[in-house]
Amino acid sequence: MTQTVAEALELAPVESHLHPEGSFNVEDHPVPSGLEEIWRFTPLKRLRGLHQDTPLDGSAFKVEVDAAEGVTAVSVPVGDSARGASGYVPVDRVSARAWEAAQSVFEVTIPANTVVEEPTTIRLHGESLDKAAAGHLLVRAGQFSKAVVVVDYDGSATWAENIEVVLEDGAQLTFVTIQDWNDDSVHVVTQHARVGRDAELRHIAVSLGGDVVRASTSADYLGTGGSVEMLGVYFADAGQHIEHRLFVDHTAPRTKSNVEYKGALQGKDAHTVWIGNVLIRKEAQGILTYESNDNLVLTDGATADSVPNLEIETGDIEGAGHASTTGRFDDEHLFYLQSRGIAEEEARRLVVHGFFNDIIRRIGVPSLQERLVASIEEELAEHVGRIS
Amino acid sequence: MSTLEIKDLHVSVKTEEGDKEILKGVDLTVNSGEVHAIMGPNGSGKSTLAYSIAGHPKYDVTSGSVTLDGVDILSMTVDQRARAGLFLAMQYPVEVPGVSVANFLRTAKTAIDGEAPKLRTWVKDVNEALERVTLDKEFAQRSVNEGFSGGEKKRHEIAQLELLNPKFAVLDETDSGLDIDALRVVSDGVNRYSTQGDRGVLLITHYTRILQYIKPDHVHVFVAGRLAESGGRELADQLEAEGYDKYVKAAAQA
Numbered sequence: 001m002t003q004t005v006a007e008a009l010e011l012a013p014v015e016s017h018l019h020p021e022g023s024f025n026v027e028d029h030p031v032p033s034g035l036e037e038i039w040r041f042t043p044l045k046r047l048r049g050l051h052q053d054t055p056l057d058g059s060a061f062k063v064e065v066d067a068a069e070g071v072t073a074v075s076v077p078v079g080d081s082a083r084g085a086s087g088y089v090p091v092d093r094v095s096a097r098a099w100e101a102a103q104s105v106f107e108v109t110i111p112a113n114t115v116v117e118e119p120t121t122i123r124l125h126g127e128s129l130d131k132a133a134a135g136h137l138l139v140r141a142g143q144f145s146k147a148v149v150v151v152d153y154d155g156s157a158t159w160a161e162n163i164e165v166v167l168e169d170g171a172q173l174t175f176v177t178i179q180d181w182n183d184d185s186v187h188v189v190t191q192h193a194r195v196g197r198d199a200e201l202r203h204i205a206v207s208l209g210g211d212v213v214r215a216s217t218s219a220d221y222l223g224t225g226g227s228v229e230m231l232g233v234y235f236a237d238a239g240q241h242i243e244h245r246l247f248v249d250h251t252a253p254r255t256k257s258n259v260e261y262k263g264a265l266q267g268k269d270a271h272t273v274w275i276g277n278v279l280i281r282k283e284a285q286g287i288l289t290y291e292s293n294d295n296l297v298l299t300d301g302a303t304a305d306s307v308p309n310l311e312i313e314t315g316d317i318e319g320a321g322h323a324s325t326t327g328r329f330d331d332e333h334l335f336y337l338q339s340r341g342i343a344e345e346e347a348r349r350l351v352v353h354g355f356f357n358d359i360i361r362r363i364g365v366p367s368l369q370e371r372l373v374a375s376i377e378e379e380l381a382e383h384v385g386r387i388s
Numbered sequence: 389m390s391t392l393e394i395k396d397l398h399v400s401v402k403t404e405e406g407d408k409e410i411l412k413g414v415d416l417t418v419n420s421g422e423v424h425a426i427m428g429p430n431g432s433g434k435s436t437l438a439y440s441i442a443g444h445p446k447y448d449v450t451s452g453s454v455t456l457d458g459v460d461i462l463s464m465t466v467d468q469r470a471r472a473g474l475f476l477a478m479q480y481p482v483e484v485p486g487v488s489v490a491n492f493l494r495t496a497k498t499a500i501d502g503e504a505p506k507l508r509t510w511v512k513d514v515n516e517a518l519e520r521v522t523l524d525k526e527f528a529q530r531s532v533n534e535g536f537s538g539g540e541k542k543r544h545e546i547a548q549l550e551l552l553n554p555k556f557a558v559l560d561e562t563d564s565g566l567d568i569d570a571l572r573v574v575s576d577g578v579n580r581y582s583t584q585g586d587r588g589v590l591l592i593t594h595y596t597r598i599l600q601y602i603k604p605d606h607v608h609v610f611v612a613g614r615l616a617e618s619g620g621r622e623l624a625d626q627l628e629a630e631g632y633d634k635y636v637k638a639a640a641q642a
Binding site: 331332333335336337338339340341342343344346347350351353354355356357358 | 442443444445465466467469470471475476478481482484485486487491492495496499500531532548552
């Protein structure tokens with residue numbers, strides 16, 4: 001029952017590397033060599049075989065749930081689940097393998113018209129690297145519901161995962177993932193969101209820990225007027241590989257997307273990758289999209305790759321743009337702050353906090369904002385203080 | 389009483405054609421209680437003098453000295469100089485995204501004083517300082533200089549001057565680009581600062597216009613990297629009437 005996104009939406013197929021043909025069949029996704037466009041930045045050797053044939057039968061992890069009132073969050077067997085509700089079809093081998101291997105689906109359901117301010121939090125704590133494991137999370141936001149869902153990863157794991165997010169018409173959902181793994185974890189996660197008519201998704205990705213984190217996130221629209229905001233904050237230390245691949249598929253008219261990711265890097269062989277793909281289909285008239293990625297390289301030996309792509313197939317759009325910057329500390333910033341008596345180390349801290357603040361203050365979940373500021377401070381304590 | 393003393397200061401910058409000497413032996417002494425105006429044409433090195441005193445890394449002091457009450461400041465870092473009592477109001481204040489004015493001012497005040505200001509009075513002090521330079525207090529929540537107009541940036545510099553209250557203030561073309569109302573606001577701020585009596589001002593300017601509002605005790609003509617002439621207020625009037633031509637020609641022939 002291979003069904004592509006294009007068929008599901010009854011759209012004309014688009015031949016584009018931005019829009020790979022999906023398949024549920026693992027055999028349709030050959031083992032990547034590393035030369036493929038979608039794999040060329042990823043250190044395959046460090047994936048512990050997630051992209052090959054390593055069994056995904058590990059179970060050494062704990063899940064803690066703190067559900068807000070009116071929200072249900074339960075694990076159900078695959079057969080009883082609504083898996084596939086987002087229309088997602090696996091686009092790469094890791095995702096297809098995770099789909100095949102998952103025994104259960106963790107379902108978070110926000111009933112229609114439910115409005116809750118308290119976040120619903122799911123903590124996934126990995127307890128072993130030895131056996132790779134697979135997971136599937138499905139978040140469904142009913143019509144005109146409004147909620148915040150936070151997925152918080154920590155501990156040690158080798159983890160392949162699919163996440164589906166479904167927003168019915170008029171739903172407003174803030175969906176947050178926090179990668180706070182130990183520095184030995186490997187996490188390859190593919191997320192897909194389907195956004196209903198006039199629905200608003202705020203998707204927030206925070207990536208701090210892990211040896212390799214590769215998060216591919218896509219979104220499309222089931223009706224007009226949908227809006228997607230994707231905000232990201234990441235901080236890579238020595239040896240860490242943090243990769244974010246975003247794809248917004250404008251499949252309906254008068255939809256909006258805004259993607260903003262900011263990252264800092266420090267230490268030898270810290271590597272971040274940001275791929276920002278936006279496809280504006282012929283049907284997607286009057287849409288508005290903007291994507292940006294800024295990287296702040298704090299020390300020598302770190303590498304930030306940043307690739308925005310925009311494909312436009314209609315002339316009738318409201319606006320489309322992208323921007324990407326990668327830079328070091330701006331000496332003029334430091335001079336200005338220092339000229340007011342602020343010591344260099346403190347000035348560097350201010351600049352880095354300021355760099356991230358633009359995004360952090362827009363997250364809209366105060367407890368999370370505070371935690372992020374503290375996490376960045378911890379990261380900085382490791383390095384910035386020692387720069388002379 | 390404090391003294392800022394500049395002796396035979398030579399400063400170079402690196403260019404693609406090699407090192408280029410900008411300051412060619414500057415001698416100047418500013419005592420607390422004095423306002424010195426340094427006037428000169430574009431490219432004469434006025435700003436280089438300001439930035440060299442503050443310690444901008446782009447400028448390389450090749451010889452000479454700058455001392456504050458006999459203590460060498462050239463061996464200090466930029467922030468040490470500020471904590472020693474120097475302040476530079478910049479011609480082009482830098483935008484620092486994501487750092488709020490409130491956070492910036494509190495961090496600076498804490499660094500300068502060596503202790504955090506008392507929270508209750510500090511917020512009031514900041515609001516009043518902003519109000520005196522006709523900046524709305526909501527500026528405290530904005531990112532430092534980001535999206536400020538040229539005039540707002542200059543007024544923000546003067547608010548900092550009053551809050552940090554250094555021993556010596558170097559004002560680098562603080563008057564450039566200001567309309568007459570903003571010029572008056574900025575001048576009032578400088579006058580409030582200098583009339584405390586034990587503060588020194590080095591006012592660097594291209595135009596005589598600001599001298600209608602700030603009355604200098606000493607006026608210096610700065611041409612081709614050094615002081616060409618020094619005098620009292622009457623020198624400013626003479627420059628207003630005759631311009632810099634005479635000095636530029638003399639420097640070219642030297």
